[in-house]
Amino acid sequence: MKLSFARLPTPIEILPRLSRRYEREIFVKRDDLTEFISSGNKIRKLEFLLADAVRNRCDTVFTCGGEQSNHARATAHLCVKLGLKPVLFLRESQPEQNNNLSRRIRSFFASDEAEWKYFKEAVNGNLLIDKLLGAEIVFVSQQQYAKIDEVFEEYKEKYESQGRKVYIIPEGGSNALGALGYVWAVAEMTNQIDLSQIDAIYCAVGSGGTYAGLLAGLRFLGYETPVIGINVTKREAKYFVEKVLKIVDELAEYGIRVNVKPEDIKITDDFSGPAYAVPTEADVECIKITASTEGIVLDPVYTSKAFRGMLQTSRRGQKVLFVHTGGTFGLFAQAHRFMEL
CATH class of the missing domain: 3.40.50.1100 (Rossmann fold)
Incomplete structure (x- = not known):
């Protein structure tokens, strides 16, 4: 299917x-x-993966990638079209790569007008689409990302204790x-x-x-x-x-x-x-x-x-x-x- x-x-x-x-x-x-x-390219993979999620009657989808992950953005979009909840675990950029914009982004999501200037600088591209789609975004450190399967399991246990059923898609599908x-x-x-x-x-x-x-x-x-x-x-x-x-x-x-x-x-x-x-x-x-x-x-x-x-x-x-x-x-x-x- x-x-x-x-x-x-x-x-x-x-x-x-x-x-x-x-x-x-x-x-x-x-x-x-x-x-x-x-x-x-991710949509070709997701046509198979999300069909499996639907077949297994899941209502929540976890996946992961970098802050500007194309795969995460495509997953969020198709989840919304299917009525599923997308949860994106996004790896922080290295500080030397991006002036540690991820810290600013997290600040924006946790506050309001005070971080508006950072929003204009940092929340763009795929990340902006993720936000518009209403995806839940969990920023993880480089160290956490190296153990992303453990992070997935921790969050899956929490979500499923609340009555949800989680489907996990690996990096890049x-x-x-x-x-x-x-x-x-x-x-x-x-x-x-x-x-x-x-x-x-x-x-x-x-x-x-x-x-x-x-x-x-x-x-x-x-x-x-x-x-x-x-x-x-x-x-x-x-x-x-x-x-x-x-x-x-x-x-x-x-x-x-x-x-x-x-x-x-x-x-x-x-x-x-x-x-x-x-x-x-x-x-x-x-x-x-x-x-x-x-x-x-x-x-x-x-x-x-x-x-x-x-x-x-x-x-x-x-x-x-x-x-x-x-x-x-x-x-x-x-x-x-x-x-x-």
Whole structure:
């Protein structure tokens, strides 16, 4: 069982000017167009995960991510559409990343007019959408987030003692059930482009589920096309190799049985930048060039790093397909990076 919220199929477009500039054929799967408020790759996973929540008669959904989490925003939106209560556990930014804006945000939520100036500075992008949707927001420290499963269980016990029934969605919706969304996406792509003629498919890797679904979907349908993941976090690639293997193995429960070896999983750490959600100047420039050249808007957390990684690791003459996983709302939280004084 799955829900149907995404506007599918999303198109695959060729980028003619960037293709000429970099001397390779660059195609983009426009999963930034899956919806509006719940746009991006997460909605494909959530169609399966929230169907499971409904099937289990849950009325409250927990999930987690960074302060500007695309996944948390998409989860909150779809929960509201289903009449479920979204509770978002958001990890504080490192003080050096964001001038500790999370402390200011928490102050705003706990007070009123006194913190209005901080609200204008800090509550924007995905976080603003979360608030408008009425999501309950629980800010957690970096240390708490490292033990998020324990935090979930503590809060679940509290909510269920009040008569609610909680469904927990992991970071990024990245488990086997969520990865089914990208197994289906591969099937969708087979009707749009000859995948056997694509030299590589590229995507950002933040929690591993999209990558796992793409790889499993390709192998399940008989394609040997490599999937190149660009790690946008400070976790090492080997962490994701293990996670992808686990997800792919667990997909067998849903009838997706494939043979994937560690060497089949190609994830690079070279473009993660100084920290998660912190783009380099090269990433910022990539966003500007892609927008002004092709009208494709990348985001500062995921797709700018992944797109730049694709440009630098693919070769002249190749035909490559980039999966645009969305994230546009995150641009507004980092608008200062794009303003030339």
